Amino acid sequence: MSKTTELVTHKTYIGNSLGGLLGATILFTEPDLFSHYIIGSPSVWFDSNAVLALQVNKPKVPIKVYISVGAKETPAFEGQNMVEGAKQLVQKINALNSDNIQLKSVVIEGASHATAFPTTAIQGLDWLQ
Numbered sequence: 001m002s003k004t005t006e007l008v009t010h011k012t013y014i015g016n017s018l019g020g021l022l023g024a025t026i027l028f029t030e031p032d033l034f035s036h037y038i039i040g041s042p043s044v045w046f047d048s049n050a051v052l053a054l055q056v057n058k059p060k061v062p063i064k065v066y067i068s069v070g071a072k073e074t075p076a077f078e079g080q081n082m083v084e085g086a087k088q089l090v091q092k093i094n095a096l097n098s099d100n101i102q103l104k105s106v107v108i109e110g111a112s113h114a115t116a117f118p119t120t121a122i123q124g125l126d127w128l129q
Contacts, residue, residue: 013129016040016117020067024051024089031059031101038124039067040117044085052088059100065093066104066124070111078113 013034015023020042026052027037044051067090073082090105104127108119 010035012036012038014038014121014124015119017113018043018046021046021051025054027065028054028056031057031063032061035061035063036128037063037065038120038128039065039089040112040120041069041073041082042067042086042089043080043082044089045080045082049085049088052092056096058093058096058098062100062101062102064128066127067114068106068108068120068124070113070116072110072112073116080115083107086127112118
C-alpha cells in the first residue's frame with residue numbers, strides 16, 4: 001500500500017512602514033505571489049496615497065492578510081496619520097468582496113511607529129497558524 005502526502009508551501013510577506021506599503025502594493029497587483037501577508041504600519045500616505053488609487057486584482061487562491069498599526073501613529077505623535085491610512089487600506093481590501101481573502105486588522109494600544117512592529121510580527125505570525 002502506498003500513501004501520498006501533499007506538501008503545502010506557504011509564502012509569507014512581512015513588511016513594516018515602507019515595507020508595509022510594498023506589501024500592500026504586491027497584495028493589490030500580484031495577490032497570489034504570497035499566501036500570507038503581515039503588513040505593519042503601512043506608509044499609505046507616501047506619494048499622496050498612491051497605493052489607494054491602484055487597480056486591485058482579486059486573488060485566485062485563498063490568502064490571509066494581517067494589518068496592524070500603533071494607536072499613537074497619528075499626526076499628534078508621528079507627523080503622519082498611519083492609523084487612518086491603515087483603515088483606508090482595510091476598506092479597499094474589504095471592498096473587493098473576495099471570498100479568497102481572510103483579513104484581520106488591529107490597532108495596537110499604546111504603540112508608536114517605533115514600537116508597533118514587534119507586536120505586529122508576533123501576533124501576525126500567531127494568527128496565521
